[in-house]
Amino acid sequence: MLTYFLRRAARAVLTLIGISIVVFVIARLSGDPSLQLAPEDATPAELAQIRAELGLDKPIPVQYLVFVERVAHGEFGNSIRYQQPALPLVLSVLPATLQLGLSAFVLSTVAGVLLGVVTALKRGSWMDSATRGLAVIGQAAPSFWIGMMLILLFSVQLHWLPSSGRLGLEHMMLPTLALALNSVAVVLRLTRASMLETLSSDYVRFLRAKGVPRRLIVWKHALRNSSIPVVAVLGVQLGHLIGGAVIVETVFNWPGVGRLMVEALNARDFAVIQAGALLVSFFTVGANLSVDLLFGVIDPRIRYE
Amino acid sequence: MVAPVLVFGLFGPWIWPHDPTAIDLARTKLPPAWLPGGDWRYLLGTDGFGRDVLSTLIDGARVTLIVAVVGALGSALIGVTIGLVAGFYGGKLDALAMQLADVKMSIPATLLIILLGSAIGGGLLTIVLSIVLLFWASFARVIRGQTLTLRERGYVALARVANCSDYWIITRHILPNLLATCIVLITIQIGRAIVTEAGISFLGLGVQPPDSAWGLAVSQGRNFLATAWWIPTFPGVAITVTCLGSNMLGDWLRDALDSRASTL
Numbered sequence: 001m002l003t004y005f006l007r008r009a010a011r012a013v014l015t016l017i018g019i020s021i022v023v024f025v026i027a028r029l030s031g032d033p034s035l036q037l038a039p040e041d042a043t044p045a046e047l048a049q050i051r052a053e054l055g056l057d058k059p060i061p062v063q064y065l066v067f068v069e070r071v072a073h074g075e076f077g078n079s080i081r082y083q084q085p086a087l088p089l090v091l092s093v094l095p096a097t098l099q100l101g102l103s104a105f106v107l108s109t110v111a112g113v114l115l116g117v118v119t120a121l122k123r124g125s126w127m128d129s130a131t132r133g134l135a136v137i138g139q140a141a142p143s144f145w146i147g148m149m150l151i152l153l154f155s156v157q158l159h160w161l162p163s164s165g166r167l168g169l170e171h172m173m174l175p176t177l178a179l180a181l182n183s184v185a186v187v188l189r190l191t192r193a194s195m196l197e198t199l200s201s202d203y204v205r206f207l208r209a210k211g212v213p214r215r216l217i218v219w220k221h222a223l224r225n226s227s228i229p230v231v232a233v234l235g236v237q238l239g240h241l242i243g244g245a246v247i248v249e250t251v252f253n254w255p256g257v258g259r260l261m262v263e264a265l266n267a268r269d270f271a272v273i274q275a276g277a278l279l280v281s282f283f284t285v286g287a288n289l290s291v292d293l294l295f296g297v298i299d300p301r302i303r304y305e
Numbered sequence: 306m307v308a309p310v311l312v313f314g315l316f317g318p319w320i321w322p323h324d325p326t327a328i329d330l331a332r333t334k335l336p337p338a339w340l341p342g343g344d345w346r347y348l349l350g351t352d353g354f355g356r357d358v359l360s361t362l363i364d365g366a367r368v369t370l371i372v373a374v375v376g377a378l379g380s381a382l383i384g385v386t387i388g389l390v391a392g393f394y395g396g397k398l399d400a401l402a403m404q405l406a407d408v409k410m411s412i413p414a415t416l417l418i419i420l421l422g423s424a425i426g427g428g429l430l431t432i433v434l435s436i437v438l439l440f441w442a443s444f445a446r447v448i449r450g451q452t453l454t455l456r457e458r459g460y461v462a463l464a465r466v467a468n469c470s471d472y473w474i475i476t477r478h479i480l481p482n483l484l485a486t487c488i489v490l491i492t493i494q495i496g497r498a499i500v501t502e503a504g505i506s507f508l509g510l511g512v513q514p515p516d517s518a519w520g521l522a523v524s525q526g527r528n529f530l531a532t533a534w535w536i537p538t539f540p541g542v543a544i545t546v547t548c549l550g551s552n553m554l555g556d557w558l559r560d561a562l563d564s565r566a567s568t569l
Contacts, residue, residue: 011407018408026420140496140549142503145523145541152534236410243413247504251527261419262508273423277416285411 004296012289019281024067027274071278077271081264086271090257090279097249097256098283101242103176108183108241109234115184116191116230117223120199131188138185143244147178147251175252179244183237190233194226201225231295238291239284246280306550361517362543368511368518369547371429372502373495376436381491383437384444385483389475391445392452402449406442414439415504422510429512432505436498444490448483455479485562492555496548503544519544 058066070076076086119128138146154174198204199222207217246258253259257276264272391402418435425431455461456479464474505511506520514521519540526537 014404015408015411018404019412022408022412022417023420026424136552137545137549140500140552141541141545142500142507142520142523144504144507145537145544148523148527148530148537149541152530152538239411239413243415246413246415246419247508250508258415261416265419265423265508265510268423270423273419277412277420280416281412284413288411 001296005293008289008292008296012285015285016282019285020068020071020278021064023274023278023281024064027270076275076278079264079269079272081267081269081272086269086275087279089272090260090275093256093260094279094283096254097242097245097258097280100172100175100179100249100254100256101238101245103172104180104183104241104245105234105238107176107180108187108237111180112184112187113191113223113230116188117195117218119188120192120195121218123196132192135185135188138181139189141181143178143182143248144251146181147175147248150174150178151251171252175248175254178251179241179248182244183241186233186237187230191226191230194229195222198222198226227295231291234295235288235291238287242280242284242287306546306553359539361522362519362540365517365519365522365540365543368429368432368506368516369499369502369544372432372436373498373551376433376440376498376502377491377494379433380437380440380494381444381487384441385448385487387441388445388448389452389479389483392449393456393471393475393479395453399449402445406445409438409442414501415508418501418505418508418510422505422508427510427513432502432511435505435510436501439501440494440498443494444487447486447490451483451486452479455482489555489559489562492551492558496551496555499544499548499551 074087078084079086079089082089115131119131122128151174199218204217204222207221208214212221245254245256246261248254249256249258250262257280261273261276263269264276387402391399417438418431421435421438422431425434461474461478464478469477502511502518503520503523506518507524509521509524511521512518514525522540523537523544526533526540529536
């Protein structure tokens with residue numbers, strides 16, 4: 001168990017380093033920061049001085065280390081738009097994004113697994129076909145459009161649920177649903193396929209012959225043994241959902257990192273974009289790691305993958 | 306379901322009933338033809354600027370087509386090369402490639418797109434670059450895995466004995482065996498590329514107005530959700546149907562060509 005834990009943790013750390021390199025490289029693509037800071041009529045000598053102050057005259061690897069050091073101290077620079085440090089700004093809206101991403105994760109896990117098991121049991125029924133048809137569409141439709149169609153149906157036509165904002169539980173329902181639908185479809189299809197395979201295996205036949213109640217066979221034995229591919233995909237889905245929250249937020253005016261970043265994009269507010277990208281990525285890595293570890297505890301076989 | 310995109314993308318200017326960029330403020334938010342107040346000359350209605358919705362859809366198909374083809378082929382080229390090299394040589398090169406793939410998988414796609422868009426601005430290049438950056442790893446992983454097994458085959462050992470160069474072995478003995486997998490992978494990725502492109506355009510980082518793209522049309526239609534539902538609805542239907550079509554094509558090809566890729 002400890003080796004498994006250490007191996008996963010080491011991979012997570014390497015991934016974090018990789019992410020910081022990617023963000024650093026892309027930030028450099030945006031051009032010479034000294035040109036943005038310098039007055040328009042700056043002489044080459046003045047430019048060189050600004051570059052020296054920013055450390056841009058040093059070799060790239062040194063610049064990267066300086067970047068990491070600043071990030072480690074939480075210094076992302078100031079937001080141009082809000083005239084305040086970028087990090088607290090992002091931190092203040094991060095909970096909203098995580099709330100949306102995590103609730104969609106819970107929904108897709110519960111609904112995906114439940115529907116997957118039920119459709120596997122009722123294979124060939126009208127419910128099976130209907131659910132699978134919906135799942136195929138759910139995998140094809142973009143989340144932002146699903147969100148808008150949900151608004152059209154539940155807010156504009158039926159007036160059941162609010163279409164924007166973040167006040168109470170009713171505000172969460174539509175964004176969560178829009179975000180989760182794709183993952184529900186993925187988890188459902190995988191669970192169904194995996195369950196069908198397990199249910200036709202020899203030991204399930206043996207359990208049935210032994211007279212073990214069907215409920216117990218399905219929910220205890222078969223589901224647990226079908227869970228490995230599902231669990232592997234759940235880790236990936238969590239990342240998708242937290243990232244996907246960013247785009248769904250803009251549809252529902254959900255006050256999270258995504259909306260902040262899209263606004264920052266229009267204002268060319270690089271500090272906020274970098275801080276947001278790094279922070280959300282870090283949370284994704286952390287979330288993936290915890291899912292891995294959690295399921296490593298649940299199913300011993302995963303540890304020896 | 307994929308055919309309309311091909312036809313619209315290639316022959317758009319000969320098909321569309323109206324100029325997709327023609328603004329006509331006298332005819333804004335005209336409903337689809339079958340609804341009261343609709344006009345059969347504007348089959349799917351008009352948008353907030355009086356542009357014909359059907360014509361902008363046909364025009365937007367071009368971006369979808371370019372992105373689907375260039376993006377999927379580009380990421381296939383890079384991903385397959387990396388996967389082949391990593392799988393064939395193994396060792397540190399392999400570890401580095403797989404770590405890179407891990408990093409890519411951990412950065413949420415939307416964030417990578419926004420980062421890239423903030424650095425180089427919006428446009429067709431941003432879309433294609435984002436898609437290549439996002440999708441190469443899926444190719445690299447699968448191809449690497451299969452190269453690992455192919456490498457151990459007898460004919461590869463024989464080729465080595467015959468003193469063939471590594472390049473020869475990879476291109477003549479390994480790659481042909483992976484062709485079916487590549488085709489299946491590309492078809493599956495095209496569907497994902499279409500939805501990703503729509504997301505990029507929705508964020509305003511794709512092609513810029515007055516050019517049209519389906520994601521952009523959905524985004525522009527957001528403000529008319531309550532008053533003119535058809536403006537955001539039809540482009541979304543186009544995205545969904547096209548993606549659905551290429552997904553089904555991918556599934557069908559997978560079953561027909563290559564059973565090994567069935568775990569995808």
